[in-house]
Amino acid sequence: MFEDLRASPEVLWGALIAFGIVVLLTPAVGGMARLLGVVDQPDARRLNKRPIPRLGGLAIFLGILVPSLAFLDLSGEMRGILLGAAVACVVGAVDDFRGLDPVPKLAGQVAAAAIPCAFGVWVDHFTFPFVGAVDLPAWVGMPLTVVWIVAVMNMVNFLDGMDGLASGVCAIAGLTFATLALSLGKIDAAVLSAIVAGACIGFLRHNFFPARIFMGDSGALVLGFTLATVSVAGLLKTASTVVLVLPLLILAVPIIDTSFVVAKRLKYRRPISSPDRSHLHHRFMDIGFSQRRAAVTMWAWTASLGAAALATRFIPFRAGGHWHAGETIAVVVIALSALAFSVYVIYLLEIVKLANPRVRRRRSERDDEQRLSA
Template sequence: MFKALIICFLISVLVTPFVKKLAIRLGAVDQPNQRKVHTRAMPRLGGLAIYMSFLGGMILFFPNDSTIWPILIGGLIIIVTGVMDDIKELTPLWKLTGQLAAALVVAIGGVTVDFINLPFGEGQLHFGHFSIPITILWIVLVTNAINLIDGLDGLAAGVSSIALLTISGLAITMGNTFVVIIGFILLGSTLGFLVYNFYPAKIFMGDSGALFLGFMISVLSLLGFKNVTLFSFVIPMIILGVPFSDTIFAIVRRILHRKPISAPDKSHLHHSLLRLGYSHPETVLMIYTMSALFSLAAVIFTQSTLWGALFILGIVMLLIEIIVEMTGLISHNYRPLLNLVRDNRTKR
């Protein structure tokens, strides 16, 4: 298992410089503007290096396994969509079309959410004919959540690596070798790219990387927690607490400000931390820490009793609320909890 991680790490480290040169030749370069943090043109086809390393690992460790074909085909659709966007900047509709096509391939291939366990009692809620639409929705949501946090050097790659490490670690405890090996293949590929992507970055992963990592994490979370006794959407949602929260509050923020949901802005979590005075690497490391805490909560959640799990969820929700208020993710005036604490202190 660890051999997969090491081999794919080395492949990624070796391939990334060649992909950087290719990106410059193809014109896949991210130009700075008022919405972006970087101040100079940067090659942005890094996802191709992650994909090439991942593909090499899959061929090496699953040479005759037909069950991986839906994952490989879906991944190919996603990487092609991302590469085209990095070169020509596709419209949101075309990017969504690529995501839906990749998700549909995986769902038809058998990777679906068939049921969830109800929180009270021993019953299960089976989705029946809705399993494929719910699976597609899940894949698209996770894919875009990872894509939205790709705003600073090493941010999306680092957060994805923490999520992959957590999913792979939980898969080890469950005895799911298939997910462990794929998780380590992808983790090694991402860490190898992170060597060139951490601040100050030499290459961006672009949409090719963010979409591919989001897609693969969504698929791995389905494979890793499928048919587990305490299965629900809660475990992967906690693991991906940072990108999910950022996505949800971005939607809320845009609705409150009467802007289109797809409209870009400069009020994501990393933007907010930068405005508070933290440096680029400090902001990235702070979000890494948040991601690690969410992952730790997810691990504890899997080992808890029902009431213990509900307590963990309460702590996670409280942590999210505090982060939202302190960073101004919704607005600078939204601080109900912090204002309540301040008022109580004033009365004393």
Template sequence: MTGGYLQVKEFLAPALAFGLAFALTPIIRRLAYRIGALDQPNSRKIHRQAMPLLGGIAIYLSFWAVAALSLFLLEGSSQLRGLFWGSSLILALGLYDDIKGLSYKAKLAGQFTAAFVLLAYNIKIEFITLPFQDITFLGIFVVPLTLLWIVGLTNAVNLVDGVDGLATGVSAIASIVMFALTWGEFPLIPVLALILAGAALGFLPHNFSPARIFLGDTGSLFLGFMLAGFSIMGVTKQATFTTLIVPVLIFGLPITDTFYAIWRRIRNGQPIFKADKGHIHHRLLDVGLTTRQTVLVLYFCSIYFGAAAIVFDRFAGFSSYFIPVIFALFLLGLKRLDSLSSFLSAANGTPYLDRTKERKKGM
């Protein structure tokens, strides 16, 4: 691949993906209404009227259409085919869940199947590098660690898809960070990351508050799956300590929210797969932020983690001492937010989300 070819794609491919996703989304929205793929409101959700799902179809079609046009010179790329088949399977899984509904066990089985597709096409985590150690090849742990990363990150992005535009914007930010980290090092991932960012940003105007369409599992699972694949094909292939830390930093917000949700549910004696209103975005709403303010705060958090990943990648030896501080400060903020949210809920007698519902009933 020539340098000029890469430069053209860097500018044109994401712009084309943006335009295509922006144009396709209203069509998908009408389709969702026609077939009844709607997200019905309930006590756990923020929206108060049925909202069309399937927004991920617009991102999927835009991404792969532009990727096919941009990467045709990469003849017979096995890993690209693996990404296509795996992401198509995960899209089908999300599509069925959005229309018919699936149990968490069936969704997990489908996600592991899609992850196995990537493994079959040699997309796997083969080694990590720990502090003050040489490269550690994973041996028999290659398969379980790869599966855990793919399925875990897929679900982490899905879990933050609870406020208008949040998962879409966070995924776009992560894609841009991925481009910054892999540009000049890998021929494939920088282009794919920018195309995915363009497709997500093209969908975002329709998805930002007040949203006219939701990603649905169709979109959130697809975005998480693609980002997991990109990180394995790109960032984890670097023979430095960054193979362990940088991917975690890139996805710091969804990963932290997921672990915090698991810990919270275990602490409360609830099944870890039981949905609740304790996610970071719920807590920000509880303390009085609007939906837009909540999303913008969490965009900033994603940029914070992404910037930390870039700094760490460039200055690994110096910045490694600050990684625990980065996560400690974020977790401390979560703890303070949790305490403030609980205090305000107790003082007002009901959580912010329920108070919002009551105000709207009285209007």
């Protein structure tokens, strides 16, 4: 790994430059957002108790764009990714400024996702265990890729409801993608993933609790778009069997959050785009977690799943076509630790109906307080 990094120092330099640009530029973007009135006002659904400017995504986008222009090969796939990211940023910024209805917003997301496909960033084959590589025609692979990109854009957008949560999760995902892509020889994907991680860490300087600025849709859509496209360019288009599940592991937290929220809204026949307080971070707050503790817990959850992905890639448990006991045990222990963390969160938040006396007691006390206050 360190040899790969020494051979490709632009991975590290890209992350550092992105970090510096976002740290320095975000306060100016926040001031501009206040002047333009692009501010999140407190309400019953939101967690902020005072007006907070949005549009932090503009700083994130510029933090991604500048080092990308310096270090990436823009003659092919990366050009399509940056153009699509620019469209995603514009769609998100318009939504931050004026608010977009779900249909035009979705149309803008599809347009952004279609751009990298036109430049060759689409899944043209999958490699399945015991089956091998299965080629996909363009009429199948391109729509699947667009669906994946749009889905991840919205997952990150859904996740962005607590100070530092989305930026921290995306930073961990970016670092993990960068490490995997670098090991697979996908240098441009590794550089872009590292740049995303650097931009997110820089944004955390201003976004962690108590946040002074929110990334808004302009940031969430750009981060979701970029992570989705680098997962295709850097992982899914390789001949390795194990990488098929790695993006799902790395992005499992936003996937679980979105799946749970969408399922609940469908169950109660509410529009999928309607806001509510059923996200995982809201449930953490409902059981008494502070914003800091909730965000850090979800970061740790993401990191545990990322560690499982890295272990699957780097520990040679089946080198040479033979199982190796020590390495297999190490991978199993790491995977079980990530699974145990996931089960703990599911139990803690009662994502499925489990008997959790502490949560039920806390809810009962809260209901009693509400009745007394009434």
